[in-house]
Amino acid sequence: MSSSALLLESILRDVPRRYRLPQDVAASGMQLRQSSPATALALVIEQVREATAHGATPDPALKPLFIDALAAMIADAVRADSGDRAFQAMVLRHRAAQVREFASLSAQADQDRRQIHAAVNAIAHPARQQRAPQAWQREALEQLHSSASRAHHESHYAGLHNTLRTLLSVPDLAAKDADIERALADLLDSPALARLCRLETLASEPLVQQYTSLLDAYGPRPGTPAAVAQGRASQRRGAAVEAMAVQALEALAQTLNAAQENLQAYRVVSSMRVPAAIPGKHERAKTEWDVVLLERQHAKSLDTAPVWNVRLLVEAKASVESATTDLQRLMRGLRLLAHAEENVVYTFETQQGPVQLNGASLRAQGTEESGLMKAVLYCCDSAAESAPRMLNAASRMQLLSAQASLEFASAQWDGQRADPEKLNAVWEQLTQSPRWHAVLHQYATLRLVRELMVHPDDLMATIRNATGRSRCTANEQTR
Template identity: 40%
Template sequence: MQTSPASDDRPQAALHDLLRTVPRRYRSPLLPPDLDAAVAAGTEATLAFAIESARAAGERAAPMPAALGDAFTAALAALIRRAMAPDGGDPVFQAQVLYSRDAQVRDWVQVESTAPVDARAVRAAVDAFAHPGKLRDMPEGARRDALSHLHALASAGEWRALALEAESLGALSIGNDAALHTLVRDLAKHPALQRRITAEAMTALEAVRHYRALRARRVPAAGSDVALDQGRAAAREGAQAEQAAAEALGQVATFLNGLEGGERSTYRVLRSLLTPRVLSGGGDRSKEEWDAALVRSIGGGLCDVVLLAEVKAAPAAVTSDMPRLLRGLARLAQADADASFAFASVDGPVRLRGRSLRALAPLGPSLPAPVIYLCPAPAESRPTLLGAAAKAVLLSEPASLGFACALANGAAPPHASLAPVWEALPHEPRLRATLNQYDTARRAREAMLYTGDLLAAVSQAGSMRPRQSAP
């Protein structure tokens, strides 16, 4: 039997009031009131102000003052100079610039890009005739020892030594086995092995060594102990953030169930909901896994989503996540209001009514009221006006790299040479996220709650709830 609409009013109103009372400690700082104030506030404030002004002007189809573009290029030039500083600069950007300037670095990056595939190909070629399982039945002696040594060299990634050994063996008659002789001879000339040897030799070049050192200062090598430790730490932080969010939403469910009265638990929390294929995106990278949802049972095995929560371990992560979240919500909102849809979750399958999914439709570029972000991290002491992703995009523009290359060559390029970045900003698809970066961050952070604040708010609301008198 379905719950009557009247019985739903009180808990739903209480949930709305509860979310309204939770402070928004992650709100974006205000932009400077005008260009002069932005310039006085510094490089990042100037860039953020100019970018947001360009976005707003585009919405109004209004022209942009020349002074705005001049301030933008001057600030971008200052950002590039700071990133190129030998001490305290940005090593990742410096590596980009070195890649742009040096053909040897570009050649090494290209040959290194196939490293995992090439290593697998070489080891597969060696396994074809020298895998320990194949050697087990081979008589002991020089041939078996030589093949075992080849396998050991391949396993250790000793590419040059492997090629030399294979070439040496290929020049000999290996037990009058013509097929084996051909395999060993061909191994020495294997294209993948030759690429591994070339890449290995190129790592000794000064430019390549410098490039690798710059990258390692900010991006540890894949598979390294540092990279693995960072990955494990990030996974732990994410899991802890999701656990804290689920516990907070569990308290909200308990509070709402108390308002329902009786012993039936109408509200419950589900973790890691997966969008069913019938509602999922078609390669647009829309979000399809939802960290936590508060659902209300309406009877007949059906539920409504009343609150959807995405969890971030750090507040800065919401800016890049927001576009995917909005696309995912738009997909859910295409549901047939009169149908129900099966979602898998960590806490078991659930059938959600289409009309509750349609209530999750984005409000333009903003999140609807039933969708929030939860974060366990304290608010930043000085939240940035210009996100790291936006800075990286601006620095990666061809004109920015050209400006940086000129600096590296000892020149003093004028900031006006960065005008192509400003001119491309309003209309180039590759710069759309950067153009919207402040507006996106502002809207996302407005919907972001500190997990502890939500717990405190529900605790206070529960303490103020009138006790039911005994019958």
Template identity: 50%
Template sequence: MRPPVLDDILRSVARRYRVPSVPDLFPPPESNNPATALAVAIEQARAALARGETPDEISRLAFLEALSLMIRDAMRPEQGDPAFQAMVLQHRAAHVREYASLLARADQDRRVIRSAVNAVAHPAKQARASSDRQAKTMARLHELAFSAAWKKLSDTTRAVLELPDIAGDPQLTRGIARIRDEAALDRLQRLKELEPDELVQRYLSLRDRNGPRPGSAGAATQGTAARRRGAEVEKLATQALQAMARRLEKEEGSPGSYRVAASLRVPAALCNNAERAKGEWDAVLLRKVESADEASRRTVQSEKGHATREAWDVLLLVEAKASVDAATTDLPRLLRGLHLLTQAHRDTIYTFESRHEAVRLRGASLSRLKEVEVAIRGKAESKGVGPLQRTVLYFCDAPAEASPRLLSPASRMQLLSTQASLKFAEKLAQGETTRLHDLLPVWQHLLESPKWRAVLHQYQALHQVRELMVHADDLMAAINA
């Protein structure tokens, strides 16, 4: 039986991020917002299909009009979306498309070439060269590779193979020939050749406006800051659950009956078919098992396997997110992670590693998460605080928006990146006439393609995530009430 106080806390905690179950019930934004109009049109189409009906003409026209306006907004020269404009530029120009493809694998190609050069011309190998000329040749190859002088490196590998000091060393000859023949070197040269082009420079400028390039120092700094921010929110979530554990122990007069596991990692025994599933939970509220026969049950140990003999039940799983959008994106992975836990055998105790020590969890409490899955799939009605809301929380400390974004970033990008949307944007860029009918394939994809299911159901996912999401201050207030 779950602690009644826990359910009281979860029932009373304010849900400041909540949105209505039907998007057009949400107060309209002050200015015309095509993304919001799209979210409403998509949800109306989904609801019609769920009723076994064909979405009406009004929904279709509203969708096409809103998508058209969103594309126009994204293509505005200064206030638009630079990432989308870069995609349109790729779509328009074959050589920009080629450059983008080469750029995507450039980091890997650089590593391949530098590794091949180090294999024959590392400074330690230079010191063991058989002659001064051979050492200088090796040093030159190393310098060119690590200064990204790809054309000179290619020319030099061809020239030095004719030198007596090189040709007389079969191993060195083979290594330099390998560098010369590497397809990665050809691609890096082609990348350099394309870079001065005017459209390529425009493409790079748009990418830079959208944030630091992958692999750059700016991207590394940004990544470090994001990880630090995430760690701070996870710490807050753990502290909130610890306060909840103390409240439950006080109410029940049972010290030591509850604990919190941070960074709880799912053991290998439950990770079959775990592709893209959550394998680690930020913070988990646990209750000690009172039954004395638990010690006799079969235990599945992790590789480290140094858990205490106490067994615990899972009461609440918490995921900490630094932003609301991050939670919406995370939901499919979280649901797959829940499914992993439901595969537990009732009569087995599983050892989970956590940040501080391993803990033994009863399979019976994990398998009971199946009712959460049933609720998610709509086979169980949720009145008040349902099974999902009683088992999973998204924890955040970001402020709630005055006008929540009802179209998820992932759905927006999928809508914009279709061929029909890119062609529509390309016509705008070239000053050609556009028609709403040009975007009709996007509407058809939405209604018919399995690949568009996530977009079709995107508002439902948003609504579900925000039902599960609590602010740090609100949770603490409910715990301390």
């Protein structure tokens, strides 16, 4: 192994892992009851996973601990003063038919609006208005287009419905223009318009208003200006973390080049896109890597373009949670790279231009944990929590949104005593259903993500320390 390769391995081994979780999660019943409900659930679930992984039956004592912890987490989530507004909205949707209908119509509303917009433009686009031969036609089309525009901007499709009825009530419209009458009638009878009008009617229902109030308190709804602004802020944050990761890897490349005594041995590229030429499933796999450290392959001829080997893949994330949801996509991305043919050179597009990568080095990117520690990093600049959250957000929501959990919460909503035995169904799903695989493995996933995660400042400090040691060694050898 070359001196630079040993140095890289040393840096990756020495960089602090401030986000790391403990591997051993064994805990007594008393310790579990003293933990927060979410932490207790995470610990119980991990003990179930470990038993299952070893072919053993989970300890029967874990079941009541799981049910008690889940019941406590639900009770916390439905509290009016400090609960989880998203879960409360979910419970309200479970309880009230009109809220369920409103939620269902809301999910389709954007598509319905686009359909109505397209239908109105097909009839009454301003260009069509100008081509209409009769004044009454131009007035009718302008009235329809204006009404549709108001409906779109003010969410008042009942007004568009009334406009259509008014236009269709014009005496002898069929005799004047059968095509316009047929188009107006089709629009009036369209299921999309009926759904949008029904959505507006439901919006005035008290329970629906309570539901939307809960959603608004949780955070901006998709498509709203606030949600767009939040998305842009998140993108800026992600770009800032990526810039820090690039800076750290540039310093790493310089350090490795100095150790190799070759200023062109290592380089860094960003936004590296996987070419379609690599066989395998690209769908749902990571096909663009944020920052990549490359090592130049020994050239047989100075006239040929340099070929590079992948030495480190880095993904920049603004939070631990975003990395946790990204891990499966990252693993599929590694499996995709492993489909590269060993003796083929592939062209990857990057922010710095095209680079030629050796297929053998792509195939070497394994998915075993020991290999990942030497080949992949998540870079994150979030502060490390003193008490890390051990139950990830997706698993928590799947536990809360189980039918039995919603029924348990609904009973508590009414002030009744909810029977914890209802939650036995969630335990059975967790221990038996393939759909709960991600929840069962959630702590192992979270632990791996945090094991791969480093802070850019820690990486930079480790690189500086390694550089200092290398200089001292070089000075001693010179003497």
